[in-house]
Amino acid sequence: xxxxxxxxxxxxxxxxxxxxxxxxxxxxxxxxxxxxxxxxxxxxxxxxxxxxxxxxxxxxxxxxxxxxxxxxxxxxxxxxxxxxxxxxxxxxxxxxxxxxxxxxxxxxxxxxxxxxxxxxxxxxxxxxxxxxxxxxxxxxxxxxxxxxxxxxxx
Numbered sequence: 001x002x003x004x005x006x007x008x009x010x011x012x013x014x015x016x017x018x019x020x021x022x023x024x025x026x027x028x029x030x031x032x033x034x035x036x037x038x039x040x041x042x043x044x045x046x047x048x049x050x051x052x053x054x055x056x057x058x059x060x061x062x063x064x065x066x067x068x069x070x071x072x073x074x075x076x077x078x079x080x081x082x083x084x085x086x087x088x089x090x091x092x093x094x095x096x097x098x099x100x101x102x103x104x105x106x107x108x109x110x111x112x113x114x115x116x117x118x119x120x121x122x123x124x125x126x127x128x129x130x131x132x133x134x135x136x137x138x139x140x141x142x143x144x145x146x147x148x149x150x151x152x153x154x
Contacts, residue, residue, distance in 0.1 A: 025127065032123035036116045037086070043120055045069055045079055046088060046113050049105045059092045059104040070147075088112050 010016070029040035038046070048069050052060045066076040080103060083089045088109035094102040105113070128136050 028126060029120065029123040032119045032126070033116060034119075036112065036119055038112075038116055040123075041079060042083060043113075043116055045076070046083060046105065046109060046116070049089060049103060050110065050113055053105060059094065059102040061094060062101045062103060065103060083109070086112075 026040050033040060033043055049065060062073050062076060066073040080089060087106055089103050090106050092102050092104050094100040
């Protein structure tokens with residue numbers, strides 16, 4: 001006879017709870033970013049690319065960007081396609097290694113990101129209001145600590 005499934009154990013699953021909350025947060029940010037035709041995921045990739053290229057570097061390898069955003073390079077490549085079509089990012093040759101694909105944020109991408117930040121702030125403000133600033137800070141601290149402990153990018 002097989003052991004019965006303890007549904008309460010599954011209901012209390014950390015992964016399923018985190019995914020449920022992540023989906024809701026993503027819906028809030030996606031809705032806020034809709035006027036600038038970006039998803040929360042695209043906004044995150046564009047922001048990360050902008051941040052990585054601030055220190056005088058005009059491009060970053062796909063591998064480095066993928067590591068920073070916590071994605072596999074092939075998944076990141078799929079995420080970058082719509083941003084490339086919009087002219088917000090561009091593929092460039094990596095002078096250090098021509099076999100390595102590199103990406104850069106374009107001037108149009110920087111301008112679009114500046115505009116998008118206004119809408120992102122609206123979502124961030126809504127979440128802060130609904131959670132409260134202390135809970136939001138505690139959640140962000142716990143998320144960062146969890147990423148480190150589980151071996152992901154911080």
